[in-house]
Each structure stands twice: as structure tokens, then as C-alpha cells.
Amino acid sequence: MPDQQQRADARRNYARILAVAEAEVAAHGSAASLEQIARTARVGSATVRRHFPTRRALLEAVSHERVEVLRIRAGELAGATDGRAALLEWLGDVVTYCVEARGLAAALSYDLEPDSLHENSCAATIHEAGDPLLQRAIRDGAVAPDTTITELITLIIGITLATESLSDPAGRAHRLFRLAITGLSPRR
Template identity: 55%
Template sequence: MPPQQRADARRNYERLLAVAVEAVAEHGASASREQIGRTAGVGSGTVRRHFPTRHALLDAVFHDQVEGLAARAADLADAPDPRAALLDWLGALTTYAATFKGLAEALVQQTGSPDTYCSTGRLTAAGAPLVQRAGPWLAPGVTIEGLIDLITGIALVAERYGDPPAHAARMWDLTVRGISPA
């Protein structure tokens, strides 16, 4: 949010974002923007000014998690073991996607949309150098896009279990054997 905005606009944005985080956690990526506005006590025009699209809303909701993952990828970029660094980062992505309801669904929704979900690009850009460095240890044809799709699928299935992060971690561990046999 630009700092030059009026104080009431900043308050509306912060209130909308707080309500949106709760709504997405409860209802997933398809949480109603109109209901978010009603709960926050603002009109639909205010919601649309701050979040003109569903993708803009989801980018704001998941911003901190996605930036945390990007920072982790940057920290791992020069790790001495490129394969271990990639698997560490992908494990963290799996945990995030399974923990934060709606993230995996949001990653799927962006496919084919003219209004691209920016966080997908951020995750792809963050993970690509790790995949490139780990290349000699990966099966032929493995790409960052394919890995993000795979993790998205794992997270979507894991949402159906009592402990999604634990289930996703088990599925990821099983998958690693096929992606990069030791």
C-alpha cells in the first residue's frame, strides 16, 4: 500500500487484509470478496479499490509467506550441497502450501488466467536457481514449474486429512525418491 494514502484508506486496507486472511484460511482461495467487505464494514467499491481482482487479494494474503519462501531460496542459493538445498526449499514450500489453506488452490487458479497470480511467478523465480544448480542430481525433464505443480497437488490432497502438513510431508518424502534418487 502506498504511504501517501489517507489514514482512513490505510486503515480500510489493513482491516480488509486482516479479514481476508481469516476468510481465506476458513474458505480457501474462493472466499467471497463481497463477504470480506461486509465483515470488514466497507462497501464493495472499497474492496475493489484495494483489491481489484481476486488474484490481487490472494497476493496480499499470501505475501509474507511467499516472501519468506523467496528469502529462504536466496539463503540456500550458495549452499555447498545443491541437491540438499533444493530439497530443503521444496520441503518448506510443501509445508507452507499444506499449512496455509487456500495457497495451493490459489496456485492452481492462476493457470490459464489472463490475470496472473503474481506469487506463482515469485515462487518460480525464487526456486529456479536452486533447480538449475541441482540439475546434475535431478531426473531428466524436472523443472521448477513442474515441481511447484507437484507440490500444489500434494497440498490439495493433504487438505483432506486431519493433519495436512504431516500428510504433505509424508507424500513429499515419498515423491523425492522419484524426483532425485540418492
């Protein structure tokens, strides 16, 4: 019985730490203090580190639900008639979520090397969700054939991180994203 009690305590600690971490990351982004999370959750720093051995592990756990929503949204858009519009709508959703969920951009960040995706479950999920939308837009001739989903997500991460401390980060991030997509040419 003591073993079952320990597991139940560990599950409660995990849930409490995760709830506190979500609030801290929302308030302070990826720089949220692990020590403050431990204090607020009323557990020791070692308990936090046992559940989340790295900051990335904590950010991934906090971001899991939002990433899952983005995965589902990509599936919904897969049947749209305009492949480019579907891809851009989904990428716009990624921008919105990265701005709203401080820390999500950091959780998604990864090297441009394909092997690094396996080390980051958030990035891997986003990659797997968005790549079919991109491939369809490429097949339709609406996106340059050498474009990768990794490049598009990296662009979004950069924009989000650059705008997160500005006034109106959502408006600024979306404007920069539209600028990156449409280029510098004036509208005709």
C-alpha cells in the same frame, strides 16, 4: 485536503480488508467469502472489489509475506554444499507453507505456460526463487535435466489441494511429496 483524507481512508480500508482477509483465508482457504470479508471489515463489497478486483488478487495480497519468506529462504539455501538437499529442503518449506497458509496453493497456481507467470506475482516470485536451486541440482547431476521449477511447484500445489481437507494435512502432504520425490522403489 479532502483528497488526502480520501487516500488515508482508502489506506485504512485496505489494511482492514487485508487483515480480515488473512483470517478468512486461514479459516476457509481460497473459498473465503468476499462478502463475509466486506461485512467483517465493515466496508461495502464494492470497496473490497476496488482494492482486490479478483479473488486471485486478494489471495496474492494475503500470501505476499509468506512468499517473501520463501524467497529469502531460497537465497539462504543457495550456498549449501549439497544442491539436491538444498532444493528438497526449500521445496519442503513450500509444502509446509502451502499447508499452513490455506489459500497459498491457490495463489501459486498457474498454467504451465511461461507467459502466465507474469500475471501472478506470487508464482513469479516462487519461480524466480526456486529456479536457481533447481538449476544447481541439475548441474550437479542430482536432478533430471528436463525438470522444471514450474513442474515441481505444480506438483506441490496438487498435493496441497488434495490433502487440505484431510485429517493431518501437513503429514499427508509431506508424505505424498516424499513419495513423489523418491518414487515407489523400496528403500535399501
